[in-house]
Amino acid sequence: MRIDISFLPALAAAFVLAFARIGAMVMLLPGFGEQNIPVRVKLSIALLLTLIILPLHRAAYQLDLQSMAALMVLMVHEIVIGIVLGATARVTLSALQVAGSVIAQQMGLGFVQSIDPTQGQQGVLIGNFLTMLGVTLLFATDSHHLVISALNDSYKVFAPGEIMGSGDVAALATRAFSAAFRIGLQLSAPFLVFGLVFNIGLGVLARLMPQMQVYFVGVPLSIFVGFLIFGIVIVAMMGTFLDYFIGVMHQMMPLR
Incomplete structure (x- = not known):
């Protein structure tokens, strides 16, 4: 009995390339990629997602195993895609930090800072609370499933081996940052009105x-x-943020 194992090198290369995209995204995702989560846990999540997603998109990887340079270029391309996707999801969460900073300034608590457990750095107390509440809300409402769905659909938007348009990436980054800042100000709008009226009084x-x-x-x-x-x-603030996060995730998915 003869067993054909000639497909194993190509399958291993495809697994590494898929892991490069998924691992880079997981390291930046809200909830999964926080600094207080052990690296082994992050790697385990990335490996599990790779095992789930790779069979769905194995045919998308057209590999030339005779050229190491081509494989390295493709790996860098996959890592960049993962970073773009993960950073987009991470920027959406920064809207809560923007809102928390504005709220703290209007309340007179701008000088009260604490260590943000998700980032391992100092931040205003209100912003840290809103960030932790936002991450908890995403998992409580199963919105993190949309992130996994966006990762799966990324193979339709950014196919392996295709040159990623720098203009599209720049437009995505610009929209993500501007939307995060706009939503942050919208969430803190009641406190801006309160601060104006209170200080005039x-x-x-x-x-x-x-x-x-x-x-x-x-x-x-x-x-x-x-x-x-x-x-x-x-309650209205977090509901608005949740709708905003879901909208961003849907924008990253192609129309079916």
Whole structure:
């Protein structure tokens, strides 16, 4: 009995190339690619996704095993695609940090910082809370399945071996950053209005009562009212963010 194993080198090369795309994306994804998650866990997730997705797109990899240079170029191409996809999903989460920074400034808590457990660096307290809440919401609503679906559909948008248009990538990055900043400001809009009205009121009060220490009255009142507004609008804020994230993921999928 003779067993044909001539397909194994080509299958191994296709697995490595698919792992390069998927691994680069997983290392940047919200929830999966956080710094507090062990590297072995990230690699295990990337390997599992590769084992699931590779059989669906094995025919997309037309490989020339006689040329190592061509394989290296294709691997770099796959890594760049993974970075673009993962960074796009990561930028959507940064909208919460933008909103948290604006909210903290309007409440008078801009100087209160803590370590963001997802990034391992300092950030404003409100922004860190919103980021952790956003990641929790994505998993609680199974929205992370859309990320996996976008990864699967990326083989239709960015086929292996095809030259990726730099203009398309630049347009995608521009839209992602501008949308994240716009959504961040929209989420913090109630606090911008509150900060404007509150500071105008304090200015009028200072002119009417010069002997009054407006600062010592205004800071605790600003924090109290700010948290009150925060508790009222947080449900609508996170619902808006979730709709925004789902919309971005759908934009990364080709029309069926």
